[in-house]
Amino acid sequence: MFKDSMIIFKKEMKNIFKDKRSFFSIIILPFILMPIIFGTIGFVSNSQEKGAQETTYILQIKNAPDEFKNILSQFIKFEETQSISEEGNFAALEFPQTYNTDSLEKINVKVLFRSTSQKSSFALGQIKAALNAYQNLILQKNLEKHDLSLDDLKPINISEVDIAPKESQGTQFLSMMVPYMLLIYIFAGAMGIGMDTTSGEKERGGLAALLVNQVSRTSIAIGKILYVIVTGMLNSVSTFGGEELLINIL
Amino acid sequence: MIEVSGISKKFKTKKKVVSALEDVSFSCEDGKIFGLLGPNGAGKTTALRIMATLLKPDSGSVKVSGYDTVKQSTEVRKRIGFLTSDMKLSGNLSPDELMNFFGELNHISKEQLGSTKEQLVHYLGMGDFVSKPVEKLSTGMKQKTSIAVSLIHNPQVIIFDEPTNGLDIISSKVVTDFLKDFKKQGKTVIISTHIMPEAEKLCDTIGLIFEGHLIECGTKEELFKKYSQDSIEDIFFALAEERGLIKNV
Numbered sequence: 254m255f256k257d258s259m260i261i262f263k264k265e266m267k268n269i270f271k272d273k274r275s276f277f278s279i280i281i282l283p284f285i286l287m288p289i290i291f292g293t294i295g296f297v298s299n300s301q302e303k304g305a306q307e308t309t310y311i312l313q314i315k316n317a318p319d320e321f322k323n324i325l326s327q328f329i330k331f332e333e334t335q336s337i338s339e340e341g342n343f344a345a346l347e348f349p350q351t352y353n354t355d356s357l358e359k360i361n362v363k364v365l366f367r368s369t370s371q372k373s374s375f376a377l378g379q380i381k382a383a384l385n386a387y388q389n390l391i392l393q394k395n396l397e398k399h400d401l402s403l404d405d406l407k408p409i410n411i412s413e414v415d416i417a418p419k420e421s422q423g424t425q426f427l428s429m430m431v432p433y434m435l436l437i438y439i440f441a442g443a444m445g446i447g448m449d450t451t452s453g454e455k456e457r458g459g460l461a462a463l464l465v466n467q468v469s470r471t472s473i474a475i476g477k478i479l480y481v482i483v484t485g486m487l488n489s490v491s492t493f494g495g496e497e498l499l500i501n502i503l
Numbered sequence: 504m505i506e507v508s509g510i511s512k513k514f515k516t517k518k519k520v521v522s523a524l525e526d527v528s529f530s531c532e533d534g535k536i537f538g539l540l541g542p543n544g545a546g547k548t549t550a551l552r553i554m555a556t557l558l559k560p561d562s563g564s565v566k567v568s569g570y571d572t573v574k575q576s577t578e579v580r581k582r583i584g585f586l587t588s589d590m591k592l593s594g595n596l597s598p599d600e601l602m603n604f605f606g607e608l609n610h611i612s613k614e615q616l617g618s619t620k621e622q623l624v625h626y627l628g629m630g631d632f633v634s635k636p637v638e639k640l641s642t643g644m645k646q647k648t649s650i651a652v653s654l655i656h657n658p659q660v661i662i663f664d665e666p667t668n669g670l671d672i673i674s675s676k677v678v679t680d681f682l683k684d685f686k687k688q689g690k691t692v693i694i695s696t697h698i699m700p701e702a703e704k705l706c707d708t709i710g711l712i713f714e715g716h717l718i719e720c721g722t723k724e725e726l727f728k729k730y731s732q733d734s735i736e737d738i739f740f741a742l743a744e745e746r747g748l749i750k751n752v
Contacts, residue, residue, distance in 0.1 A: 257608060264596070264604045271595035271636070458591040462652065465555050465585040466608045467577060 254475075257468045261476025262483075265450060269484060279442070279484055280491050287495030288502065305375040311338050312376070313345035313365075320390070321348075325383040329376060343367070344376040354391045435489055442488025447481045505537075505554065505660055505691055506530045510563035512549050523549040526563070527717045529710050533659075536682060536692040538706030540699065540739060542748065546715040547695035548587065551664045554693065555585040567660050581609075584658035586649055588668035595636040598629055598648040602655050609656035616655070623651040626684075627677065643674030650681065660691040667701060679705055699736035709735060713746055 269275045310331040314322065325331065337345065345365040352360045362384060366377040393403055415422055454460045463473055512524040524546045531537035539547045552558045554565050556576040564571055570578040592601060599620070606616040624633050627647045632640055637648060646666075654661070663682070667675040682692055682705060696702050702709060703723060711719040711726075719726060719742070723735065730738045743749045 260604065260607045267600070268594045268596055457593050458587070458589040459593060461552075461557060461585070461587060462590050462592070462605075462649075463608075464557055465580060465583065465653075466605060467580050467610065467656070468608050469577075 254469060254472050257472035258476035258479060261463075261468075261473060262479045265477065265480040266483070279446070279488050283438075283442070283488055283492040284495040284498070287492050288499040291496065291499050292502075301371065305372055308342050308372055308375075310372070310376045311340055311343045312380075313337060313343075315346070316348035316350055317346065318348075318354075321383070321387045324386050324390070325380065328379040328383045328386075331376075337365075341367070341370040342372040342376065343370075344373055344380060346380055355395065435493075438489035438492045439482075439485040442492070443481045443485030446484045446488075450477050450480060504531070504533055504566075504568055505693060506566045507550070507554065508564050508566075510550070510553055510560040510565060512546075512553065512558065512561050522715050524553075524560070525715045527712070527715075528563070529708070529717060529720050531691050531693055531708060533691050534686055534689045535707040536686050536694065536705055538702040538709045539693065539695040539712055540697065540702050540709060540735070541695075541712035542697065542743065544714075545712045547712055548589075548664050550712070551585075551587070551662050551693065551695055555583055555662050556580055557585075581656070582659045584653040584656070584661045585664075586653045586662070586666060587664035588666070589664075590649060592637045592645055592648055592652070595638060597634045597636055598624075598640075598644075598651060599633045601637065601648060601652050605652045605655045611656055619655055619657060620651075623654060627651055627681070642669055643671060643677075646670055646674060647677065650678065658690075661685055661693070663692070663694045665696055666694060667696070667698065675701070699734070699739055703735045711739060711742060713742065713748070718742055 269279065306329075308330070310329050311334050312331045313334050313336065317325075334343075337343075344367075347363045347365075349361055352358070354360070364377060364380055364384075367373040389403060396402060396405070451460075454463075464470070507527060507529050509526050509528050510524055511522070511526055514521045514523055527546070527550060529537065539550060541547050549558065553560050554567065554572060556572045556579050559573050564573070566572070567579045568582050570582070572579050596604070602620050602623070603616065606619070611619070624630055627650060629644075629647055629651065632644050637645060640648065646669075650666075661682070666678050666682070670678065679701065682694065685692055686707075694702075694706070706723070708720065708722055709726060710717050719729075719738070721729070726735065726738055727733055730741060732738050732741070740749060
């Protein structure tokens with residue numbers, strides 16, 4: 254029975270390797286396509302991030318101290334405006350009219366941003382980072398009055414030592430992701446091939462030719478399953494090869 | 504020898520049950536050609552597919568050289584060569600590679616496969632294209648390849664469903680000449696067709712099938728005498744008109 258399955262498997266494989274289009278779409282295309290797709294995604298996301306960093310933001314700032322504005326200028330380029338703007342690179346922040354940084358009272362700062370705008374969202378992130386830095390500054394000043402520093406609030410100092418071999422450090426995420434990615438690639442690669450060799454062959458009228466021969470249905474099924482598995486794996490290996498190539502280029 | 508005894512077959516669709524064959528019986532001896540004639544949807548292909556073990560009848564039985572197509576399907580498959588007009592060879596394998604593939608599947612020894620291939624290539628005039636990919640062949644060349652593939656294991660019974668469908672006149676002649684030769688070799692040939700003159704020239708016995716019922720079955724002479732007609736085509740149209748299948752003839 255297995256001998257018959259191997260005959261069917263070999264015939265299907267031969268057909269793939271003799272057909273330039275099939276060979277290209279199963280073996281070559283994923284190798285080329287993956288670096289192109291992920292390279293393009295990386296390029297677009299990098300250029301968007303760079304664009305967001307270089308943009309001058311229009312900010313409406315109310316009641317903020319100059320000290321905070323100086324800190325904010327270290328995070329983003331901005332120009333102040335008096336009115337709410339419809340522009341994508343707009344955000345607003347409002348300190349209370351009166352507040353005292355020397356007291357333990359909380360200072361409620363309201364930040365307005367537009368979640369539908371990537372630049373406005375980026376501005377929100379930078380404003381929050383600047384507010385954190387300003388918060389640390391206030392804390393530092395208040396602690397100094399009691400001869401303390403920020404470090405004194407952290408009695409434990411943790412130092413992490415990675416004892417894994419240098420070459421395998423940082424591969425934990427990859428080792429976790431590889432089985433999932435492999436499964437996805439095998440399924441994606443094998444789906445079309447599986448459909449073609451079963452229902453596709455039936456539609457083309459080739460399955461009847463096979464079924465009237467002295468070969469069991471089980472042998473036909475095993476041969477075709479084997480063919481789908483092997484081509485699916487070849488496809489995923491090619492996809493991984495393409496990704497490896499992209500990582501090496503980058 | 505093939506014996507069809509009272510086979511019936513129904514197909515269920517979502518809306519209704521379609522009766523494709525109703526109590527069909529006939530037989531064909533070795534060295535004879537049996538032609539199953541009927542309009543589209545009459546049940547010809549279903550009958551042939553049951554004979555070729557591709558379908559199981561709901562009732563009745565088919566015996567090929569004494570073997571039951573349901574209970575002894577493997578033995579039946581050793582003895583039949585099946586070809587249908589729906590069966591289209593495709594892909595990049597050459598006729599030679601396809602013959603090797605089907606030969607291996609039928610467990611033919613290399614020596615026997617080599618000599619059978621040589622005979623078929625010579626007989627069907629496949630020498631010029633035997634190494635070319637099937638995809639690049641003409642309809643006639645593909646049909647010749649299909650014939651070669653279905654005969655690679657030297658079957659005793661040939662079941663051909665509309666073997667000349669889509670072929671030009673020269674390619675059709677190659678097929679009909681081949682069927683005649685097969686008959687001379689003492690083998691059993693069952694064909695289905697709706698080309699009446701072809702059936703009249705080729706077949707020893709003719710079965711006329713309409714809407715799943717075998718209306719008539721006999722030699723040409725018997726049918727001519729019974730209907731006082733001198734062509735199968737006229738008998739066919741008379742029967743079709745009787746059943747309301749033809750209007751304003």
